[in-house]
Amino acid sequence: MRRVLLFLTVAALALVGTSDSAIAASDITVRFAPALKYTGINSSSVKVDILIDNYHVPACDPTCGLDAYDLWVVFDPAVISYVSFVNGEFLGRTGNTPVCVAYPPSTPNVTGPNQARLQCTTWAPQHYGPRGSGTLATITFASPATTGTSTLTFDSRTELVTVYLGQYYRPAFEEGNGSVVVATLGSGDSDGDGCTDTKEVGYNPALGGWRNPFDANDFYDVPSPTLHDGGTLSNRDKVITSAKDLPAVLKYVSSYAGGPANSLGVDYDDLYSGKAEGLTYDRSNGVEWSGAPDGYISVIGDAMELLPQMGHDCR
Ligand SMILES: [Ca+2]
Numbered sequence: 001m002r003r004v005l006l007f008l009t010v011a012a013l014a015l016v017g018t019s020d021s022a023i024a025a026s027d028i029t030v031r032f033a034p035a036l037k038y039t040g041i042n043s044s045s046v047k048v049d050i051l052i053d054n055y056h057v058p059a060c061d062p063t064c065g066l067d068a069y070d071l072w073v074v075f076d077p078a079v080i081s082y083v084s085f086v087n088g089e090f091l092g093r094t095g096n097t098p099v100c101v102a103y104p105p106s107t108p109n110v111t112g113p114n115q116a117r118l119q120c121t122t123w124a125p126q127h128y129g130p131r132g133s134g135t136l137a138t139i140t141f142a143s144p145a146t147t148g149t150s151t152l153t154f155d156s157r158t159e160l161v162t163v164y165l166g167q168y169y170r171p172a173f174e175e176g177n178g179s180v181v182v183a184t185l186g187s188g189d190s191d192g193d194g195c196t197d198t199k200e201v202g203y204n205p206a207l208g209g210w211r212n213p214f215d216a217n218d219f220y221d222v223p224s225p226t227l228h229d230g231g232t233l234s235n236r237d238k239v240i241t242s243a244k245d246l247p248a249v250l251k252y253v254s255s256y257a258g259g260p261a262n263s264l265g266v267d268y269d270d271l272y273s274g275k276a277e278g279l280t281y282d283r284s285n286g287v288e289w290s291g292a293p294d295g296y297i298s299v300i301g302d303a304m305e306l307l308p309q310m311g312h313d314c315r
């Protein structure tokens with residue numbers, strides 16, 4: 001995903017040339033961090049930061065900065081519930097005093113049941129507001145006794161405001177959406193990728209953490225000996241190594257769904273338990289780690305997804 005966004009950004013810059021205002025419209029971002037937040041059920045403190053990157057307003061560069069913001073966060077109330085919203089360090093960074101109002105979900109005439117709003121402004125500012133990057137706010141959710149995934153997005157009314165010489169500026173910005181994944185913490189392996197749910201929601205990637213317990217593609221452990229060589233799914237050993245997993249994936253490189261066998265005689269479409277065996281080795285660029293099969297196995301699209309996971313161990 002990050003690679004795709006980078007490509008789109010580069011493509012957009014190429015299209016607009018060097019126009020200051022057009023670049024400014026695309027290089028400010030407001031995003032959730034972490035973009036993926038994992039939690040167990042029955043937590044009351046699932047915290048997600050809202051970060052701003054590269055805030056500036058070309059019309060009053062380099063003097064002015066952020067004077068107010070109005071964040072509308074949309075989530076799935078069937079999966080998580082809203083607890084609180086607090087202003088971060090960014091808005092008051094230059095010495096002004098932020099004044100904030102938080103509107104919980106279902107505030108009459110303001111927010112719907114799936115929205116929370118945080119409005120902060122600097123009252124009688126003595127200084128120009130901050131420019132650059134920092135933490136705008138932190139939102140805390142609770143996860144009830146149910147599992148699921150809630151995406152986090154910004155309502156289109158979200159805005160950033162700069163006041164300069166009596167003019168109001170509301171620069172355009174890119175939005176980085178997020179997700180909160182609520183999992184049952186136990187010894188089970190909900191997605192069958194070899195890492196228990198508990199390990200997947202942990203914070204250490206080398207132990208299988210920072211992953212989604214409902215995404216079977218984010219732990220790139222594959223059978224070796226390969227299905228092509230008569231192996232079975234039980235040849236996955238719950239650890240990702242250069243001795244087994246990398247050569248197994250490389251063996252399938254240049255095979256694709258509906259295509260002929262590659263130069264090693266490996267055919268994506270050969271069946272294993274009624275499914276194309278290439279599916280077991282095929283990945284794409286995922287949110288944090290490898291993502292779902294995309295029908296083609298290559299060095300760039302697949303083996304390169306495995307390398308950052310080398311040594312990750314769920315045994
Ligand atoms: Ca798992």
Ligand SMILES: [Ca+2]
Pocket residue numbers: 191193195200211212213214215216217218219
């Ligand atoms: Ca997983």
Ligand SMILES: [Ca+2]
Pocket residue numbers: 221222236237238239240241244245
């Ligand atoms: Ca392995």
Ligand SMILES: [Ca+2]
Pocket residue numbers: 282283284293294295296297298301302
């Ligand atoms: Ca692929």
